Amino acid sequence: MTTSLQNNPLIRLGTRRSPLAMAQAHEARARLCSAHGWDEGAVELVPVVAGGDKVQDRPLADLGGKALWTRELDAWLAEGRIDAAVHSLKDVETIRPPEIALGAILQRADRRDVLLGASSVAAIPQGARLGTSAPRRAAQMQNLRPDIEVVLFRGNVATRMAKLQAGEADVTLLAAAGLERLGEDGVGTPLDLEDWLPAPSQGAIGIECRSGDAQTREMLAAIDHAPSAAEVMAERMLLEALDGTCHSPVGMLAQLDGGRINLKAALFSADGGERVDGSVAVAPGDAQAIRAFGADLLGRATPGIAALFSGKA
Numbered sequence: 001m002t003t004s005l006q007n008n009p010l011i012r013l014g015t016r017r018s019p020l021a022m023a024q025a026h027e028a029r030a031r032l033c034s035a036h037g038w039d040e041g042a043v044e045l046v047p048v049v050a051g052g053d054k055v056q057d058r059p060l061a062d063l064g065g066k067a068l069w070t071r072e073l074d075a076w077l078a079e080g081r082i083d084a085a086v087h088s089l090k091d092v093e094t095i096r097p098p099e100i101a102l103g104a105i106l107q108r109a110d111r112r113d114v115l116l117g118a119s120s121v122a123a124i125p126q127g128a129r130l131g132t133s134a135p136r137r138a139a140q141m142q143n144l145r146p147d148i149e150v151v152l153f154r155g156n157v158a159t160r161m162a163k164l165q166a167g168e169a170d171v172t173l174l175a176a177a178g179l180e181r182l183g184e185d186g187v188g189t190p191l192d193l194e195d196w197l198p199a200p201s202q203g204a205i206g207i208e209c210r211s212g213d214a215q216t217r218e219m220l221a222a223i224d225h226a227p228s229a230a231e232v233m234a235e236r237m238l239l240e241a242l243d244g245t246c247h248s249p250v251g252m253l254a255q256l257d258g259g260r261i262n263l264k265a266a267l268f269s270a271d272g273g274e275r276v277d278g279s280v281a282v283a284p285g286d287a288q289a290i291r292a293f294g295a296d297l298l299g300r301a302t303p304g305i306a307a308l309f310s311g312k313a
């Protein structure tokens with residue numbers, strides 16, 4: 001019988017199988033090994049097929065939303081087939097089952113959206129088609145450029161880039177973090193955070209485990225990046241306060257500044273014609289202040305926006 005770590009890993013990390021998910025799982029493994037002084041064999045990567053990967057022709061929002069991405073990995077965690085699961089936190093619901101804990105948030109990558117097909121939002125030709133299935137990207141673009149038409153784009157990053165190449169749309173928007181992780185950095189134009197708000201949690205990798213698994217929680221705590229976690233948790237608290245769904249177009253940005261977090265958000269109607277903006281400075285973890293900020297935004301929401309938040313969408 002062999003006692004090599006290859007056959008006896010210290011931790012089994014579940015991941016989706018898309019190239020982006022695999023790249024993120026490799027990053028999580030590298031961080032674990034470097035933090036604990038392990039060799040690669042200590043971390044076994046376990047690829048799982050997620051529901052969201054099986055359907056490519058309809059918007060995620062119509063298919064049951066973000067839970068599609070986590071359902072299989074949640075089950076594998078519960079069954080003890082894996083010890084932890086690696087996720088794009090952007091795709092993970094804010095309210096999770098109590099038996100699942102967010103054990104680590106890795107240092108956040110570039111959180112900006114990248115525009116492909118034009119050098120800036122202003123430079124996009126009149127009446128051009130934006131390929132996206134993200135309500136935030138569609139609404140934010142049409143808010144700035146009501147002339148632009150939105151066409152449905154789903155599939156993984158490579159598929160969407162191929163659809164753009166094939167002329168199915170004139171421009172598209174992708175997360176800088178995803179492009180970077182796939183070695184595609186350098187394509188397109190990253191949009192300035194001052195002018196264009198990313199999704200809550202964009203660029204952040206989260207690793208979940210069973211709440212009662214103290215050993216895994218301790219292993220994961222070593223790779224948690226506190227400043228990233230403070231910002232991402234503020235964004236997730238605000239998203240929860242807004243009670244948004246996958247149909248809710250909302251961009252936001254939390255930025256640590258000294259001991260405070262500057263939190264900015266914009267809510268849109270589906271066609272981008274209505275927009276409400278706000279910003280606030282809060283202490284890290286001040287859920288009450290973030291809920292009050294959420295209530296302020298919702299209080300100022302026009303009907304077309306209000307219909308998409310507070311659990312109404």
Ligand SMILES: NCc1[nH]cc(CCC(=O)O)c1CC(=O)O
Pocket residue numbers: 088089090091157173174175176177178201202203204205
């Ligand atoms: N919606 C899919 C998804 N989920 C996470 C990322 C990128 C990586 C990240 O934001 O951490 C992407 C691709 C994209 O939006 O371009």
